[in-house]
Amino acid sequence: MSKEPIRNEHDKFRELLPLAAAEALDSTEEALLIAHLSDCSDCAADSERLQQLTANLRGIPTPRAPGALVSRTILLAQNRLVEESAHRTERRIMALVLVLSWAFVAVSWPLAQLIAHGWLSVFGFGFAQAWKSFAVFTGFCWIAGATGAILLAARRSREGRMA
Numbered sequence: 001m002s003k004e005p006i007r008n009e010h011d012k013f014r015e016l017l018p019l020a021a022a023e024a025l026d027s028t029e030e031a032l033l034i035a036h037l038s039d040c041s042d043c044a045a046d047s048e049r050l051q052q053l054t055a056n057l058r059g060i061p062t063p064r065a066p067g068a069l070v071s072r073t074i075l076l077a078q079n080r081l082v083e084e085s086a087h088r089t090e091r092r093i094m095a096l097v098l099v100l101s102w103a104f105v106a107v108s109w110p111l112a113q114l115i116a117h118g119w120l121s122v123f124g125f126g127f128a129q130a131w132k133s134f135a136v137f138t139g140f141c142w143i144a145g146a147t148g149a150i151l152l153a154a155r156r157s158r159e160g161r162m163a
């Protein structure tokens with residue numbers, strides 16, 4: 001009969017052992033636990049093991065990056081991300097300009113031929129001459145497109161620097 005309260009206390013104190021090892025108990029709980037440990041060899045042994053384990057864990061050197069280094073790394077990563085997204089935008093502009101150049105050539109070439117030489121030229125009359133003009137015309141469109149893209153990219157990077 002006298003064993004029963006000790007048994008109940010024992011279960012209660014077993015739950016406190018890890019907290020005691022982590023030094024997370026308040027002074028009242030700690031005093032009660034110490035009293036129990038002197039009565040209960042099981043808890044005393046467990047407590048000893050847990051204290052030892054905690055001491056060992058504390059002894060392991062944990063690599064901890066200094067705050068300045070962490071924030072510097074985050075900043076670098078953000079800059080890299082912004083840089084990459086700027087490049088992505090430039091690539092998209094470049095692709096759009098190229099597509100537009102081709103669309104412009106496809107639409108305006110027959111129109112230009114029509115205006116300059118009339119319907120016959122559109123249907124392949126004097127093809128060799130037309131091919132040469134087409135090459136020159138296409139080249140002109142590409143150069144205009146590329147210049148536009150470069151100007152856009154340059155303006156974007158200036159804006160990026162100012163932001």
Ligand SMILES: [Zn+2]
Nearest residue numbers: 010040042043
């Ligand atoms: Zn106990």
